[in-house]
Amino acid sequence: MNPLMQHDQQLLARIGLAQIKARERARQGRQFRLALRFMAPALLLVTALLLLPVLYNIWLSFTQWQLFEGRDDFAGWQNYRQLWSSPYFDEALGNTALWVLASVLFPLTAGLGLALLFRQMPGQEWFKSIIFLPRILAPTAVGVMWYYVYAPQGMLNQVLGQFSSMPVETGWLFEEQLVTPAIILTFVWQSCGLVMVLLLLGLAALPRDPLEAARMDGARPWQVFRHITLPLLAPTLLMVVILSVLAGFTVFDLLWVMGANYPQQRTLSLAVFMYFEAFQKNNWAFAAATAVVIGGVVLAVTWLQTLLQARVDRMVR
Amino acid sequence: MQNLSSQQAKWLALPPPASPPRWGKALCGLALALLWLLPFSYVLLAIFKSTAEYAATAPLSLPEGVSPLLENIRMAWQQGDMAQAMLNSSLYAAVGASLAVLLAAMGAYPLARMQFRHRNLWFLLLFAGTVFPFQMYLIPLFFGFQWAELLDTHLGMCLLYTAICIPFPLLVLRNYMQNLSLEIDQAARLDGASEFILFWRIILPNLRGPMSAVFLLQFTWIWNDMLFSSVLGNSPETRSIMNALLVFQGSYAQSGPNIMLTAAVLASLPTLLLFVLLRRQFMQGLRV
Amino acid sequence: KEVQLFNDKGFWSAPLQTVANAARAEGISLKISPYANAEQYKTFIQASVASGRTPELFTWWTGASLNTLTATGQLAPLGALWKEMEADGRFQPGVKDLFSVGGQPYAIPLQLSRWVVLYDKRVFARLGLKPPANWAELQTVATRIKAAGQTPFLATTQDGWRGFIWFQELLLRTDPKAYVGLNNGSVAYDSPAVRNVFKIWSDMYAKGWFSDPRSNEEINDFVRGKGVMYLFGEWAVGLLGKAGFPLQELGVFILPNAPGVQQPAIIVEGAPIVVSRKGLANPDVMKTLRFWVSNQGAQTWGKASGNYIGNNKIAAPNAIVSQVNTQLAQTRHTMFLRWWENVPSALQGEMVAEFNRFMLKPDMNTAQNVMQRMQSLNTAYWSSRKKS
Amino acid sequence: MAEVCLRDLVKVYEQQVVVRGIHLEIPDGALVVLVGPSGCGKSTTLRMIAGLESISHGQLLIDGKLANELPPQERGVAMVFQSYALYPHMTVQENLAFSLKLAGISAAERQKRIDVAVKTLELAPYLNRRPAELSGGQRQRVAMGRAIVREPRVFLFDEPLSNLDAKLRNQMRVEIKRLQHRLKVTTVYVTHDQVEAMTLADIMVVMKDGAIVQQGSPLEVFQNPANHFVASFIGTPQMNFFHGTLQQEGEHFYFASPALRIPLDRTRFGPALTHGQHVCAGLRPEDILPHWPDEAPPAAETFAATITLSEMLGNETLLFAESASGPLIARQLPPRPVADGQTLRFAIRSANLHLFDADSGISLRADRPQSQETIAP
Amino acid sequence: MAEVCLRDLVKVYEQQVVVRGIHLEIPDGALVVLVGPSGCGKSTTLRMIAGLESISHGQLLIDGKLANELPPQERGVAMVFQSYALYPHMTVQENLAFSLKLAGISAAERQKRIDVAVKTLELAPYLNRRPAELSGGQRQRVAMGRAIVREPRVFLFDEPLSNLDAKLRNQMRVEIKRLQHRLKVTTVYVTHDQVEAMTLADIMVVMKDGAIVQQGSPLEVFQNPANHFVASFIGTPQMNFFHGTLQQEGEHFYFASPALRIPLDRTRFGPALTHGQHVCAGLRPEDILPHWPDEAPPAAETFAATITLSEMLGNETLLFAESASGPLIARQLPPRPVADGQTLRFAIRSANLHLFDADSGISLRADRPQSQETIAP
Ligand SMILES: Nc1ncnc2c1ncn2[C@@H]1O[C@H](COP(=O)(O)OP(=O)(O)OP(=O)(O)O)[C@@H](O)[C@H]1O
Ligand SMILES: Nc1ncnc2c1ncn2[C@@H]1O[C@H](COP(=O)(O)OP(=O)(O)OP(=O)(O)O)[C@@H](O)[C@H]1O
Ligand SMILES: [Mg+2]
Numbered sequence A: 001m002n003p004l005m006q007h008d009q010q011l012l013a014r015i016g017l018a019q020i021k022a023r024e025r026a027r028q029g030r031q032f033r034l035a036l037r038f039m040a041p042a043l044l045l046v047t048a049l050l051l052l053p054v055l056y057n058i059w060l061s062f063t064q065w066q067l068f069e070g071r072d073d074f075a076g077w078q079n080y081r082q083l084w085s086s087p088y089f090d091e092a093l094g095n096t097a098l099w100v101l102a103s104v105l106f107p108l109t110a111g112l113g114l115a116l117l118f119r120q121m122p123g124q125e126w127f128k129s130i131i132f133l134p135r136i137l138a139p140t141a142v143g144v145m146w147y148y149v150y151a152p153q154g155m156l157n158q159v160l161g162q163f164s165s166m167p168v169e170t171g172w173l174f175e176e177q178l179v180t181p182a183i184i185l186t187f188v189w190q191s192c193g194l195v196m197v198l199l200l201l202g203l204a205a206l207p208r209d210p211l212e213a214a215r216m217d218g219a220r221p222w223q224v225f226r227h228i229t230l231p232l233l234a235p236t237l238l239m240v241v242i243l244s245v246l247a248g249f250t251v252f253d254l255l256w257v258m259g260a261n262y263p264q265q266r267t268l269s270l271a272v273f274m275y276f277e278a279f280q281k282n283n284w285a286f287a288a289a290t291a292v293v294i295g296g297v298v299l300a301v302t303w304l305q306t307l308l309q310a311r312v313d314r315m316v317r
Numbered sequence B: 001m002q003n004l005s006s007q008q009a010k011w012l013a014l015p016p017p018a019s020p021p022r023w024g025k026a027l028c029g030l031a032l033a034l035l036w037l038l039p040f041s042y043v044l045l046a047i048f049k050s051t052a053e054y055a056a057t058a059p060l061s062l063p064e065g066v067s068p069l070l071e072n073i074r075m076a077w078q079q080g081d082m083a084q085a086m087l088n089s090s091l092y093a094a095v096g097a098s099l100a101v102l103l104a105a106m107g108a109y110p111l112a113r114m115q116f117r118h119r120n121l122w123f124l125l126l127f128a129g130t131v132f133p134f135q136m137y138l139i140p141l142f143f144g145f146q147w148a149e150l151l152d153t154h155l156g157m158c159l160l161y162t163a164i165c166i167p168f169p170l171l172v173l174r175n176y177m178q179n180l181s182l183e184i185d186q187a188a189r190l191d192g193a194s195e196f197i198l199f200w201r202i203i204l205p206n207l208r209g210p211m212s213a214v215f216l217l218q219f220t221w222i223w224n225d226m227l228f229s230s231v232l233g234n235s236p237e238t239r240s241i242m243n244a245l246l247v248f249q250g251s252y253a254q255s256g257p258n259i260m261l262t263a264a265v266l267a268s269l270p271t272l273l274l275f276v277l278l279r280r281q282f283m284q285g286l287r288v
Numbered sequence C: 001k002e003v004q005l006f007n008d009k010g011f012w013s014a015p016l017q018t019v020a021n022a023a024r025a026e027g028i029s030l031k032i033s034p035y036a037n038a039e040q041y042k043t044f045i046q047a048s049v050a051s052g053r054t055p056e057l058f059t060w061w062t063g064a065s066l067n068t069l070t071a072t073g074q075l076a077p078l079g080a081l082w083k084e085m086e087a088d089g090r091f092q093p094g095v096k097d098l099f100s101v102g103g104q105p106y107a108i109p110l111q112l113s114r115w116v117v118l119y120d121k122r123v124f125a126r127l128g129l130k131p132p133a134n135w136a137e138l139q140t141v142a143t144r145i146k147a148a149g150q151t152p153f154l155a156t157t158q159d160g161w162r163g164f165i166w167f168q169e170l171l172l173r174t175d176p177k178a179y180v181g182l183n184n185g186s187v188a189y190d191s192p193a194v195r196n197v198f199k200i201w202s203d204m205y206a207k208g209w210f211s212d213p214r215s216n217e218e219i220n221d222f223v224r225g226k227g228v229m230y231l232f233g234e235w236a237v238g239l240l241g242k243a244g245f246p247l248q249e250l251g252v253f254i255l256p257n258a259p260g261v262q263q264p265a266i267i268v269e270g271a272p273i274v275v276s277r278k279g280l281a282n283p284d285v286m287k288t289l290r291f292w293v294s295n296q297g298a299q300t301w302g303k304a305s306g307n308y309i310g311n312n313k314i315a316a317p318n319a320i321v322s323q324v325n326t327q328l329a330q331t332r333h334t335m336f337l338r339w340w341e342n343v344p345s346a347l348q349g350e351m352v353a354e355f356n357r358f359m360l361k362p363d364m365n366t367a368q369n370v371m372q373r374m375q376s377l378n379t380a381y382w383s384s385r386k387k388s
Numbered sequence D, E: 001m002a003e004v005c006l007r008d009l010v011k012v013y014e015q016q017v018v019v020r021g022i023h024l025e026i027p028d029g030a031l032v033v034l035v036g037p038s039g040c041g042k043s044t045t046l047r048m049i050a051g052l053e054s055i056s057h058g059q060l061l062i063d064g065k066l067a068n069e070l071p072p073q074e075r076g077v078a079m080v081f082q083s084y085a086l087y088p089h090m091t092v093q094e095n096l097a098f099s100l101k102l103a104g105i106s107a108a109e110r111q112k113r114i115d116v117a118v119k120t121l122e123l124a125p126y127l128n129r130r131p132a133e134l135s136g137g138q139r140q141r142v143a144m145g146r147a148i149v150r151e152p153r154v155f156l157f158d159e160p161l162s163n164l165d166a167k168l169r170n171q172m173r174v175e176i177k178r179l180q181h182r183l184k185v186t187t188v189y190v191t192h193d194q195v196e197a198m199t200l201a202d203i204m205v206v207m208k209d210g211a212i213v214q215q216g217s218p219l220e221v222f223q224n225p226a227n228h229f230v231a232s233f234i235g236t237p238q239m240n241f242f243h244g245t246l247q248q249e250g251e252h253f254y255f256a257s258p259a260l261r262i263p264l265d266r267t268r269f270g271p272a273l274t275h276g277q278h279v280c281a282g283l284r285p286e287d288i289l290p291h292w293p294d295e296a297p298p299a300a301e302t303f304a305a306t307i308t309l310s311e312m313l314g315n316e317t318l319l320f321a322e323s324a325s326g327p328l329i330a331r332q333l334p335p336r337p338v339a340d341g342q343t344l345r346f347a348i349r350s351a352n353l354h355l356f357d358a359d360s361g362i363s364l365r366a367d368r369p370q371s372q373e374t375i376a377p
């Protein structure tokens, strides 16, 4: 290829690379202006109604703002330092991490299981609809409903009571060890419908041939699943994981409603912690700092997703 | 020919090949579906009880009859001021979701199909709007709405819901647009289509599935929201259905959970109905 | 011109509307604007105040919250109006103090509830019990009820704010001075007085005198007989009626003092209606306020909601209120604001969560831990106050 | 290496019969090509042999043993898919090793077998690449390698070359043929490309509508098609057909049509000819010979036709022409440039004439092969 | 109808030169085929003409007017894409009408033009179907229809047949040729299939590495390839190459290799031959003639080669053989069955011999065409 490269250099010298580049840039500029015209309405609305509040909050997180008293002295990193030293924040952070982990793990495995179960099953559409149904309801309504499932005289205890000689009166939402798992169960109940639907669509889009090839190669159903289906599903799985991570990070309504009577409610998650600080204690600046931390993580995860997705797509293309 | 059709008839009458036990699967599915519906039983029991009956009996005991339901509905509907609220919510959800999906599609179009620098950053900028927990938006929005005289107006609520519903459809539609063949664009350009016509008549019609899916999801999101409505549009004229429900809940949760639950069921009915009718669109448009 | 009354009392929307209807005859156009929950309502008011557009007329809370709000300088003092109210003897002199900050009244009552013990007369009759007049009798009543297989006291952590109810009552009954000191930071949450309260409280729990704290249907539980005596504000009476409790079977008494405490006292909850400075200048707003405290207004409100606003010139809204009124008229009781209104609002939520924690696990170990945490919150708050 | 035997194989998909009773004996080591138009059930038949589709009726015997109910991995067959069906997330090496790992074969033995395949197929430079990083031809070779390493008793190919471009297709075709010759593994090969079928097959099986229409060696099928369908399907450019009637003049029969009149050889066409019978005459393009003005006139009779288009193929020219009996294609070697619109005279090689009944399409040749087909064409 | 002229066309993608200065004059009404291996810049050139890619350097003239900066729709060109790029949400009718509607053409005129295209391409039965409901060939026809209705001055085709199967490809090729003859619209056609190129082109342009290697009529290119690359690229099966040296014996030159020794015609190969020069001799498969034992020996010298494989194509047999000078392919007409492993003797038609310099690959023929290419092959 050496003569070719030499030739190219002569060619480029003859026609002037700089000129070509300038023309290319001008073209990109035109494209960009065109692009801007399409994005303008969305940008305008999003900037005015979402980004400005975000900026405002970021600014707030560096002040001592207290809504009522109008104190907005600049405070530097004080709120953030306070965040690190607050024991409740630590607990909330730990719980959120637990939430993220659980909201990835459980809906994904449950959703995948359901997707595999319902794939090519007679009457699957109705079963799928029923599993998806909770997703349509307001989260607060779901919370209230499940409150009664978990109540000491609630449904869960009644069902469990069938299997024991003594009446069961566990307060699922009142015990430190139980409250988070209980709410997570509700979360799974609510969210694995969407995960299942997304995975089903992903499964349906898989090429059939490699799966059959694996069968010919002597793989048993489980091995086909493990070695072929799962890796091929990776792009869908990644997207679902990211969506679950984001959902886990920002989950609020369920916790707020179902944890209402749990004394340590504010430590249930970062979002709840933030709400507590802002609305109950009027610590707006401090809450803003919490929100900035949450927002930062969410943005980082989104960014990571854009990076990973390209890579995973390339892997299974 | 005669001979042939009898031969075919014989083949067609062959017993179907022994397939793996589908019955077991179906039964499994049925059990799961029932399990999934179980939590609703409490609600279903409660709405058939009169207030006094509810107070006197255990939450999970069977109702004595079905007649109190009508009275409960009447009470919930009238006292919860639900007619106006339903109208408001329909307006917000329809306008907000459709505008949001449209604007998101417009925004996604160049992000997916044009070449310019820092495309990912522009995407992230548009997406970054919803990274905070929503509660944090309330105060700045309140100030802004007050300044712009948008508090307690239909216009303000529609604008807000539109904005907040843009990022998710943007993400989904961008994915879809990236997968559409680029040659279609080129064919259309050669056919003399301007960028706008290309977008409107070539790209959009090919995204009906995902667009209706995100529309429905955003519609239900707006319908179910109570946070923004309860602070930014709280007057009875602009109150959303979920906010009305919450206000109403304040008055009856103490004494009449039955009526409150009836109201909740009424408030969820439109989206449930929408789901039952359009479940395919809900569930099939969303490849990610 | 229309006057809007902003509030977070959705549960009183209907009775408030009745008042508004009655007011229309007087040429007052009153519109009731309820908010869904307290947090969002507070946000709405605070944000409005912060941006200098305080609503003209809205409900608020007494105590620390009212202090903070008046400190913004946007509230109108209502001294003139109170003068009218007291001049014709409609309101007793003590009432005004509940709505005053620094001696200046800033609000009128939306309601005035005394915290009393409601009980089921049928059970008392069946067991041959009388309302207890002193501490010992209280113990006897509870013991007898327990022995009869029923739970003496109904108390839950419902909605997350109820935890303080028995604490404040026990403290007031055992050490009124400490009750006052607690709320200005001079008495610690781990002081002997508080420890004593927790001791008594956990003893009562140990004897099985309290109902399951985890129920979320307190009102209905009373109807279901889950607890015979119910320590609560008078405003619960209306709710009990609606839930189907036969009100003629409802009795009431004021919780007696512990031995050694002389001064009769009662805890009062006052819900205030406040007016902005702009509202004060608006004749329509003032006309509305006047109607509210007038006999006709108070009567309409009382009938519709069962609420008492302190106007003594009219018939009490229900038998319970009138019984309490009679008792208070017989013996002069000192009025104390609730713990909730007295404690700085930044501490309310976290402290009450601690009380709830105790109720769910009512032993002295928990109590110890609860006291410690409350005290550390307390110190942190007061020390940061002093700094700024 | 195995003998495969299909006995009355039938496939029914919900109310639709797709394979209609196939009988086929495949001797050990033979390369059988199933060829036929799209949708005729070739793939379905192949997939029934593979075990990827259940068998509705009939028997599949591999080495004399009934295999109807055996799961795919126990049949000892390996398959190369049209899409290659490589595992996109594995490297070439991993793709090749996958089946061996599943079979629990030791690493050493595994490596040995892979090495053989890699050498045979010249895959060494690509071992660490993923399928996405390979060209079409390379992928095809990997797919073959994956089949080879398993050392199966039967190879199955489902249109393995149809995703390649013309040049590569020719090349791979030769390689497959060589490979099969070397390994001598019984092979069933499906294609709808008749050139591929002709060149590869030991036994060529022509299918239509789920049934076998003709089977035999490629040359047999080419030279003696059992009916009109096979005649038109095999050979490119397609055989020319002329409609006409049979005319008897004394002992002699003639094929008569507006442009052509051809005396028939009674020994080839048997005794069943009747006067006035409607028939269809078939002539391959190479059997229609243009008579150039600058050349000596051919011995035979000629007829006129007008050139509508000529295709220069470098080493030959295809002449598309319109005669009084309809359009025809003739093959001219060596190539000559021809102007469109020119009228030429053509002679025919009547020794290679085919005759089909106009209604049933069945060949009128005396030695016509028997068709399994039970269905009217 | 228009004349298209490419002057020193260059395309640079970020630092990578993809088209390297192309000069090409396309006369009005001509069908020019760009052919070359994958990645040689054919599509890029075509897309620069279409206006879908910017032109980095050089000039594009359409009817003498500079078109470099014209937007696609104003160039009067219509394009048929490899993937057809039909609008999936529109019916065939709507696909055809789209461009006309955009151009504001009246409904009556629109219908007239569509009717013509529908008739020409026999699309009538499909008008109300969507692309997804059409077969590959039908889609292809719709794509052509969409180009035709616009009545463009220039047609551009980018491998329009490569998604079709062999049979259909042949058929559509003929149709395209007929259509272009009828409409006489200037056409640029891109393919990597040299058969397509040979049969369709008025002017065939062979490209490599972004430059034109040879252009001329298909026959010219076939018979007189400018260099080794063109010789190997055009013609199927590929030309046979034998490496050897030139030997001078007095006035006469010989090509010498282990198996073959061929006397050279000085009038064909010009005066530039030198003794000892390393060269490569090229012979097309039809110029290598097997000498069957049952036939008379050919006049020329013969050499021996062992058959490794024979491919029966029905009307011909391809013989793959191994000679002392390397592997070769010979074409046998009429077909004959040949056993593998048999050794045959072959003669050659030395009149059709090609000679290339072994290093530069350039043809040694005296009348070799000039190449635009400035790059070493
Ligand atoms: N799963 C299925 N359900 C119903 N019908 C099917 C199914 N698979 C294939 N068919 C039908 O069976 C017939 C034969 O299909 P098959 O794939 O065997 O054809 P083929 O000869 O391989 O064609 P091609 O050359 O296009 O691959 C077709 O008409 C097809 O529509
Ligand atoms: N957008 C692009 N950016 C960078 N390089 C490109 C781009 N498009 C094409 N190329 C490169 O330009 C070269 C020529 O591409 P082109 O598509 O013109 O080839 P082609 O001759 O049409 O090949 P094929 O027969 O495979 O279609 C290739 O090496 C390709 O990798
Ligand atoms: Mg097939």
Ligand SMILES: [Mg+2]
Pocket: E042, E043, E044, E158
């Ligand atoms: Mg190309």
